Amino acid sequence: MVFILGVNFPEQRLVKRALESFYGVGPSISLRLMAKFHIHPTARVGEIATKQVTDLTAELSSMTIENDLRRRLRDNIKRLRDMGTYRGRRHAMGLPVRGQSTQTQISTARKLNKIERKG
């Protein structure tokens, strides 16, 4: 078991997949992160050196990911709402923000658009 940013990963897990388990790290960021520390794309968590694990953890902790990123998202929505913009109001009402029609098919907006958005 290997700790990356305080999370325990089994050794056979791909490094790429382990990194992408963090909110805010997708395919592009994970590949760039791995290239930065000379980890090949098919590397497994158990194969990489301890130095690379600590480097990855240090780099991840300096990035805006996980709860910081969620907070930033909420703050952005809140700012729009506080200014009284149309986008802010639509978020608050749980309706589509970008001019989509609302007669049908707005389940995604209902699910996601809220002031206290989860992520």
Added chain:
Amino acid sequence: MLRCSPSIHPGSRLFSTTPAFLANPIKAKRPDPNSSGPQKGVKSLKIKKKNTLRSAGRPPAPGERKALRKRIVLSNTNALEVKGMQDLSNDNMADKQIQGTVVGLPGPLVDQLRAAEAFRTGQGWGLFRRPGVLMRENSLEIARDLQDVVSGKKTLRRIYTGERGSGKSVVLLQAIAMAFLKDWVVVTIPEASQNRIAQDLTNAHTEYAPLSSSTTTPSQYVQRAYTASLLSRISKANSAVLSDLKVSLSHKLRIPIQPGTSLSHLADLGVRDPDIAWPIFQALWGELTSTKAARPPIMLTLDGLGHIMRDSQYRDPAFKPIHAHDLTIARHFVDHLSGVRSLPNGGAVLAATSASNVPFAPSLALAIDQRLHPTTSASSPSPSSSSSLSSSQQMPVWRKPVQRNPFMTYDERVLQSITPDLEIVELQGLTREEARGLMEYYAASGMLRHRVDESFVTEKWTIAGGGIVGEIEKASVMGPRV
């Protein structure tokens, strides 16, 4: 108001005041089987069959299926043993007599070739009793060239190219076999092996790290796991030769090397500890190319040249692709192929392109095309050459001069690595005599049940696009039986 009066018939009632909820519930209506359309909430589309047979056994262990896929079968006990088949040996390899015949590979040599991973899957070794190779013109040519190398301590540098199934990899295998018979040291980078694929050199499937000692730009990268597997291949395939050679130079390595250590042991040190595999490989190469002690010539081969003639899949810290020539092993090979580094004790550096697993390497294709079809000789053929056409040669055709595609970006490093003194050999089809020898071998093995006569050979030779050996094999022993 109703009143119930005592009945005339005591068991029956005229009127009941029992509440409705005590009554039996109304039975749900059964769905009408004749009604059309599926019932609500019932899945109508059933793709999965009900009684599918599930295998009771466990699924194969990790790597098992790959091992089966990459398995190399070299014998078929059902095939007949060919009577009077000669074995390839030091004496007969350059003999003009054996051109067009199939020679067997002796047992110990087969083990060495297997260790060097010179055999590939899909080459049809498993069809015959034991591995045998057709001695074609190119095979004899390389046998003669290897003799020249020994006598003149030169370096033979050559690329084999040609269309799919033209025998590039097998000619490479023949060269490796001859080098083993001559007690050379053979270093192979195969195209498809059990453990590491040649693409693995560049497809970012093995670990990589910047070379700490490199000060050049762009920086160099070392692949420790791949280097360790290369050392293991060298040590296993050349154990007889390397165990007789002793360390003669002093090396600055992390672990002390005792004087008098055999080179085979030196290579094994790198296999055991991949961290020092690259310094060990350099030390081993330094020993092999040292002129202070008696060292045998070296054969360095690579199959699937296109893979190392372009950007690799690895990325540098700035996320730019790392050029394959910046990977130490690929660089080592390319330096020897282009003549930047030489082999002081003589040897051969051979490469083969691949036509079945072709990476996109336009610069290599351009460099080879320009060398094979230079603009000056693209004019109409001279009358003397046309009169001396033999049956195997094709009619000369006018070709468009090879030019750069203006819409393509070419890689100058690759173009420069194909130096003018590097030999490029395009493998053509077999001659009819060679094709006949091959088919007689098929027939003698019992794999071809047809009389081998002139018309049959001609037919198969023509079907095979003018004697392309892979196609001859397909048409006569692999394809539908005729």
